[in-house]
Amino acid sequence: MRWIRGGVTAAEGFIASGVSAGIKRGRKLDLALVSAQEPSAAAAVFTSNRVQAAPVLISKARVRSGLARAVLINSGCANCMTGAAGYRDAMRLSRVVAQPLGIPESQVLIASTGIIGRRLPVQRIERAIPRLVAQRSRAHHAEAAQAILTTDLHVKEAAVELVIGGHRCRLGGMIKGSGMIAPSMATMLSVVTTDVAIAPVLLRRLLRNAVGQTCNAISVDGDMSTNDTVFALASGCSGAIVRPGRLGERQFAHALTMLLQRLAELLVADGEGASRIMEVHVTGAKTSRQAQACARQVALSPLVKTMLAGADPNVGRVAAAAGASGAVFDPQRLEMFIGPRRVVAGGAALPLGKAVARRLLRQPKVVVRLELHAGSSEGRMLTCDLTEEYVRINARYST
Numbered sequence: 524m525r526w527i528r529g530g531v532t533a534a535e536g537f538i539a540s541g542v543s544a545g546i547k548r549g550r551k552l553d554l555a556l557v558s559a560q561e562p563s564a565a566a567a568v569f570t571s572n573r574v575q576a577a578p579v580l581i582s583k584a585r586v587r588s589g590l591a592r593a594v595l596i597n598s599g600c601a602n603c604m605t606g607a608a609g610y611r612d613a614m615r616l617s618r619v620v621a622q623p624l625g626i627p628e629s630q631v632l633i634a635s636t637g638i639i640g641r642r643l644p645v646q647r648i649e650r651a652i653p654r655l656v657a658q659r660s661r662a663h664h665a666e667a668a669q670a671i672l673t674t675d676l677h678v679k680e681a682a683v684e685l686v687i688g689g690h691r692c693r694l695g696g697m698i699k700g701s702g703m704i705a706p707s708m709a710t711m712l713s714v715v716t717t718d719v720a721i722a723p724v725l726l727r728r729l730l731r732n733a734v735g736q737t738c739n740a741i742s743v744d745g746d747m748s749t750n751d752t753v754f755a756l757a758s759g760c761s762g763a764i765v766r767p768g769r770l771g772e773r774q775f776a777h778a779l780t781m782l783l784q785r786l787a788e789l790l791v792a793d794g795e796g797a798s799r800i801m802e803v804h805v806t807g808a809k810t811s812r813q814a815q816a817c818a819r820q821v822a823l824s825p826l827v828k829t830m831l832a833g834a835d836p837n838v839g840r841v842a843a844a845a846g847a848s849g850a851v852f853d854p855q856r857l858e859m860f861i862g863p864r865r866v867v868a869g870g871a872a873l874p875l876g877k878a879v880a881r882r883l884l885r886q887p888k889v890v891v892r893l894e895l896h897a898g899s900s901e902g903r904m905l906t907c908d909l910t911e912e913y914v915r916i917n918a919r920y921s922t
Contacts, residue, residue, distance in 0.1 A: 546637070575603070578633040
């Protein structure tokens with residue numbers, strides 16, 4: 524497997540575009556389209572929030588068929604808490620984009636991101652759709668990735684290439700998200716494409732497993748969005764076939780997980796106001812569930828995140844979060860490492876000069892490992908620091 528360029532159109536059979544529809548101010552790109560040349564196997568994972576946006580409800584129903592030809596995404600307006608009118612708006616726009624594509628409306632998946640409680644400017648978007656369809660190209664993956672951003676500072680895309688069954692195949696994707704990032708995904712929209720042939724039921728299972736290890740194991744601020752969606756489309760154009768129980772399944776699953784891990788890391792690094800990221804690695808837990816709960820509690824702690832922001836070596840905050848997680852362990856056996864340095868042994872903080880500790884915490888990526896000595900299970904979470912800039916951004920988000 525090797526990393527390549529091309530983002531969401533790296534895989535054969537997919538083209539994309541991104542245009543300004545006037546949803547955002549300043550003629551920023553805010554409408555994206557990813558389309559397949561032929562009906563493609565489709566799967567998705569959605570937010571578990573009980574409050575769900577209209578596009579989530581519509582796409583959940585449509586993806587059950589296992590087939591899709593296009594994904595339409597807007598930024599700048601979440602189309603959530605807009606009632607029956609918002610639902611009709613989303614249905615209307617999917618119908619409008621299906622017509623020039625010459626495909627059934629049911630094969631258009633949709634997603635939205637932005638401010639909650641406002642209706643989409645449907646007429647502006649309708650006027651932009653002819654340009655959106657006309658500008659589709661394999662070369663326009665970056666424009667599509669730009670058009671789905673909200674408070675993100677950077678385009679986030681990645682792609683990999685590997686060989687399955689003697690056929691060279693690719694997976695590519697784009698992702699957005701900067702705030703409201705928490706387990707059970709985030710204010711996260713992602714589209715992943717691949718040119719392998721795979722049954723929708725298998726694609727759904729592998730996507731869910733990969734999301735569980737990646738997109739559901741990150742946090743920026745602990746808040747869960749109403750619009751989270753990860754789509755996966757498979758064109759079958761490469762000739763590679765992924766069958767259950769075969770080597771190809773394991774190869775594809777690994778590549779999919781690595782791709783989503785790369786996208787998730789890019790997302791956390793671009794978190795609102797973030798200056799560094801932290802991987803929390805819990806080992807020696809009694810069960811996998813307890814290991815993940817411990818890693819999650821540490822990653823979500825505002826005190827740990829502000830410690831990271833200030834490069835302030837307060838190991839007590841990490842230990843306190845671990846102890847509050849519900850994971851069963853003997854505090855007298857707890858070990859903690861920041862990077863390569865052990866900072867807690869036998870439940871006691873080790874003498875460590877502030878200058879050394881600050882150096883450890885000022886790395887672009889800080890790894891904190893907790894050894895619980897309670898079993899053999901482990902868990903991981905990826906998070907970022909919590910800075911004054913995060914407060915500034917979110918204090919004025921709707922204005």
